Amino acid sequence: MKVSLSVNGTSHTLEVPANTLLVEVLREHLRLTGTHVGCDTSQCGACTVHLNGRAVKSCTVLAAQAEGAEVTTIEGIGSAERLHPMQEAFREHHALQCGFCTPGMIMAAIDLVQRQPNLDRRAVREGLEGNLCRCTGYHNIVSAVMAAAPRMTGGGGHG
């Protein structure tokens, strides 16, 4: 079947089997391999992308459901030269180790801050319950999100 969607601002029309997942479109058809797959029960969150501005697990969305949608992946939020404030904060606070959960974690964290600008550490922990990290113990992820939130909402800092 034919699916048309916009990914990181670029329109694509693809011919895919109906049982294709959004994450398969991203990774295998568009070669945007920053979006990862870490489980098969829709829990780990490594595949988190934004679909029309909201965080979703791209392993639990059919490509067909994304017809006409705007998709943003980790590759679309900043560049190596001009990082998104959340990316910058993850680096500054050592919020990643192996890096595998990181793209999904960053995408979920951006959505969290956009929905709930006034977060405390507990709320960040609860807000990230859809994302598993096995390396960091989450401590520094929480610090990074706390640091990024005011920068994203214009409350200070650079970026």
Add this chain to the structure above:
Amino acid sequence: MAEPAAAATTRAIGTPALRKEDRRFITGRGQYTDDLNQPGQLHAVFLRSPHARARIDSIDTREALGVEGVVAVLTGHDMAEDGLGDLPCGWLVKQKDGSDMVSAPHPPLARDVVNYVGEPYGLVLAETRHAAHRAAELVATEFSERAAVVDPAAAMSSEDIHTGVIGNVAYDWVLGDQAATDAALASAAHVTRLDLINNRLIPNAIEPRAALGVVDPATGEHILYTTSQNPHLERLVLSAFVKIAPEHKLRVIAPDVGGGFGSKIFVYAEETAVLWAARRVGRPVKWTAERSESFLADAHGRDHVTHAELGLDAEGRFVALKVHTIANLGAYLSTFGSSVPTYLYGTLLAGQYRTPNIFVEVHGVYTNTAPVDAYRGAGRPEATYVVERLVETAARELGRDPAELRRINMIRPEDFPYQTPVALVYDTGNYQASLDKALELIDYANFPTRRAEAARRGKRRGIGFSCYIEACGLAPSKLAIQLGAGVGLYESGEIRVNPTGSVTVYTGSHSHGQGHETTFAQVVADRFGIGIDDVEVVHGDTGRIEFGLGTYGSRSLAVGGSALVKAADKLIEKGKRIAAHMLESDVEAVDFADGRFRVRDSNQSLSFAEVAFAAYVPSNYPDGLEPGFSEKAFYDPQNFTYPAGTHIAEVEIDEETGVVTLVDFVAVDDFGNVVNPMIVHGQVHGGLAQGVGQALLEHGVYDAFGQLQTGSYMDYCLPRADDLPDFRVDTTVTPCTHNPLGVKGCGEAGAIGSPAAVMNAVTDALGVRDLPMPATPEKVWRALRG
């Protein structure tokens, strides 16, 4: 000549440098195995046993081969026909009676029998993953089921799983003086006894294992991209034992690897089969595990049943420790499965204490479960759990303060080097210092106030200690080989200084989250007095790095980093000769510091980059000295390193539901010198999360038929952000005495110390002797009801 920006006056070691590798990870530009593709590649799906123990009567592949896009269905018999060997266990354990352990054959793909649910016995190759899955379901395999055993104690009196392994015992291993220990226990003023279970864990690196095999028929070169913590060991085993290809025709590349925690040390069936299949069908073959496969077929961790006794004299001094453990090894001996419950466990039972008599006996037992091998901490969390649960229980039985009972038994700073009764010689430490700092951080004096305040909220608050020690920086090769290791445990490092003075470092260590690209750059930059951005670290490719033993056992910096120091020092010596010649001085009069070669007592000097350039453009150059500016070194440690520390947990228990909340956690660790405190704290946080997970959330459970009950994230509870508190982490420092950096290793400490601390806190809150991990709400609720 371009001169790299020098950090001439700042030491790179000891600074929290931001990680060089992060930029690619945070922008989604990492390259993990599943991100790689080869033209013409096929997708593999494995045929896995649905039974815990069965005979394979027949495999009918006709219908599967009819699925569009299916290229081949291969089985264990095909692999045997091609002459591939078994997967070896790399550590031979000697039994109590002096005989070798009994190692059952472990074919990569099962042929006639299967011995655990998920064991691979074949694979389907197809143009797409969907087609391979469809076909795998259509393979008609007839099994004759047989009775399975999953409990390690029960296995010792069950039907033999493997022919010739009597009572399913792979080994009966002992360490220490049994007679002296028995005598000391018999005359002890008090004996504390505990029966403990160390729960089975499933590692769950978030990147599932994956492999991509490519064979060039023209050159015969085999390339395996795979999720490995030690690509050279993978190559050695695949070449020497499995005999896929000779080593010089085999290249193993472990690109970005998404966490390992031990589970990616081992040589598994899947990557073996993928590479072999690629050669057999003449096309690249790719496989990526689904998480459900990871649960079934990654090596699991822990799974001990232990009885332990601690004898104390009238003053509370430990006089003897006796431990018997039945260790579940799973259906086959995994790559290092035999060593974990023996040399990485029994040798650590002295803990931080001057216990004079220790005896340990371990029965390593086969069961119809996934193989069990090293998982973060590997043997040392199990040892710490035994020692620290016993000590805490003894304190309660005797009405002693648990911190003070520990303190009077600790090895004192003046006792080092300290020979334990279980083989190890601790080189240095100051256990009282970390205990003191932890007590201060947790505000121990005011715990009763916190407990009373919690009680007013209907919560039971408990506190628990764990003063752990670990042996890491694996390992002195001679000693390890004497004890049964199949390989040396040194590390290699090579430093190539480019003509412009920038540096490329090649290490046999492998980073899968540890941050070597930064830490190792700091080590080298510090030695050369250059900036860390002028140092590039290359790892994970047997085609680029001479040799290596990889990353596990918190060994990378202590062993791999030391190899780089050795290589750097060789370069500095060579540089001095070049500089002496150029500055018309004696070599003995040239010093190297802050990135410059200086003639002592003169103002003449050359930069590191100028000397490097001269080595590649050798006009004004010493006669007889080879041009070029690169050196390599192998570093073989003289001893293990002994990180140690004190962890203190405070929990609150909801009496109505049994929910345990970890409300505070303090870790004070002595890792020796610290190169990058930011990374070290991160390693501790991660280890703590896994240790807390073991204590409160995680449990790999098989039912009586050998079916895994916790085969997905729906049932196996990996800690999430909201399960954990903020951790409070600090360090004390006694530098390691026998490596040039004075470092000890920090990767596993969190997972080693924390389970005992948390369970001591839980049992303190509950007022019970023991509760098997994990302390799930229903278990706690039942304990509260008595």
Add this chain to the structure above:
Amino acid sequence: MYSFQYHRPTSLEEAAALYQQADDGIYLAGGQTLIPTMKQRLAAPSDVIDLAGVPGLDAVDVADGRVSVGAFVRHARVAADPRIRAALPVLSALAECIGDAQVRNCGTLGGSVANSDPAADYPAAVIGLGATIHTDQRRIAADDFFRDLFETALDPGEIITRIEFPVPRRAAYRKFPHPASRYAVVGVLVADFGDRVRVGITGAGPCAFRGTALEEALQQDLSTAAVDAVEVPDAGFNSDLFASADYRAHLIKVMARRAVEDLLR
């Protein structure tokens, strides 16, 4: 995932016709249960009929002591919608504790209710508030809707269009989540309608049900003491690795008591 035909009808009639024509059709709403099930090859529908293109299923209406929520309204919207939060805060609070943020951004009310997962949250609200399920064919009272494990009163092909919740004087929902799946091990919704008290329980049995003994006790005396006096037998309750039937029975009382505490606050 097995192959299937994907359809995106633009009317209820078209959807129902597609269902009738299919060998083994299934409706797709948010997909947060269906897609994982299909990925694990535990479901193999011939036709997946996506209701996303059917207009009108995402309406929210608040009037006359009733809150009507369209079947395609996602959990995140129920949690955040100011009108729902004002009129029926218990429903928003319940929606906020379903799954995780990403799941709430996709999952829908109708999908959850139609699935009748024994551990889903929404069924506790449907039962506890005495909702009316509107379908493309009829209205079904909450008490008649949930039949058994993954079994409802819906006929094959019948589509939930909206659910109408009566607004109680006050209500509260308490959930004891499974630490891994985050589904409800037990969830209890207590609603005080002035003249009657309703208690909806999820997680404990094969499907959501009313806690009639609790209702009777609370009707007499809306207090935590009344909860404490009720016996909750565990017969027929779910029992698994994480929670036995009698622990679930105990948790019902604890969650009910906490819900009562909340609503009396």
